Amino acid sequence: MSGYAWLSLTTDYGRSDGFVAACHGVVARIAPQVRVIDVTHLIPAGDIVRGAAILAQTVGYLPPAVHVAVVDPGVGTARRGVALRTPGGLLVGPDNGLLPWAATTLGGVTEAVELTSPDWFPTVSRTFHGRDVFAPAAARFALGAALTEAGPEIDPAGLVRLPDPVVEEGDGWLSAEVLTIDHFGNVQLAAPGAAWHRLGGTVRIGGRTAVRGSTFADASPGQLVVFVDSAGQLAVAVNGGRADQVLGVGPGDVVRLE
Numbered sequence: 001m002s003g004y005a006w007l008s009l010t011t012d013y014g015r016s017d018g019f020v021a022a023c024h025g026v027v028a029r030i031a032p033q034v035r036v037i038d039v040t041h042l043i044p045a046g047d048i049v050r051g052a053a054i055l056a057q058t059v060g061y062l063p064p065a066v067h068v069a070v071v072d073p074g075v076g077t078a079r080r081g082v083a084l085r086t087p088g089g090l091l092v093g094p095d096n097g098l099l100p101w102a103a104t105t106l107g108g109v110t111e112a113v114e115l116t117s118p119d120w121f122p123t124v125s126r127t128f129h130g131r132d133v134f135a136p137a138a139a140r141f142a143l144g145a146a147l148t149e150a151g152p153e154i155d156p157a158g159l160v161r162l163p164d165p166v167v168e169e170g171d172g173w174l175s176a177e178v179l180t181i182d183h184f185g186n187v188q189l190a191a192p193g194a195a196w197h198r199l200g201g202t203v204r205i206g207g208r209t210a211v212r213g214s215t216f217a218d219a220s221p222g223q224l225v226v227f228v229d230s231a232g233q234l235a236v237a238v239n240g241g242r243a244d245q246v247l248g249v250g251p252g253d254v255v256r257l258e
Contacts, residue, residue, distance in 0.1 A: 165190035185242025193228035
């Protein structure tokens with residue numbers, strides 16, 4: 001079976017420890033010719049929703065690859081490690097809701113296995129499955145190994161999935177959950193960008209006035225602007241500031257636009 005020339009890593013490991021380097025090292029030992037793309041290692045610790053959103057919004061722009069994602073507060077428990085095949089690549093990581101959104105982006109799951117083979121994983125730390133399970137499995141898959149070499153097939157319908165984020169719309173109003181907040185403080189909402197067209201030119205958010213715009217500069221300095229972000233989601237920004245601080249919101253909060 002043909003493999004992949006690329007492998008990506010998305011984790012909450014940070015950069016101050018050796019966790020990321022260890023995963024790179026495991027891949028390099030098994031598949032030194034495979035090139036690795038670091039999507040990010042700065043997912044907030046244990047924030048599965050943030051990891052799932054970043055992964056889903058990024059994989060479609062990467063080359064066909066084995067995508068390893070590790071945001072895994074349940075490491076060492078009964079939660080499963082899985083590998084998923086899609087038309088656009090493979091996904092490897094914990095079965096905690098982190099992978100299905102990205103799988104949908106890549107065309108949907110066509111095959112799934114649980115990573116349990118003792119031949120593949122003879123020594124596994126209870127707290128570092130990124131190094132001992134996910135990275136070595138991904139490297140072998142990149143070389144062309146079949147998914148079933150790593151463990152038994154499982155029903156994709158049984159994968160853990162995150163609950164649908166809140167999106168509600170009525171006559172003249174829209175409420176949507178904060179999906180992510182980026183490095184710049186822009187607030188990405190769970191509502192699709194198509195909702196932007198149903199908003200008026202002026203929008204009220206939490207007692208503040210925002211303009212509907214297509215760029216940050218459509219708002220005056222310090223003013224809120226509602227726009228469609230690069231991932232196609234409805235979002236709120238501040239021209240020259242941080243919308244999360246102005247609105248006082250974080251991931252999981254619900255924002256009402258009127």
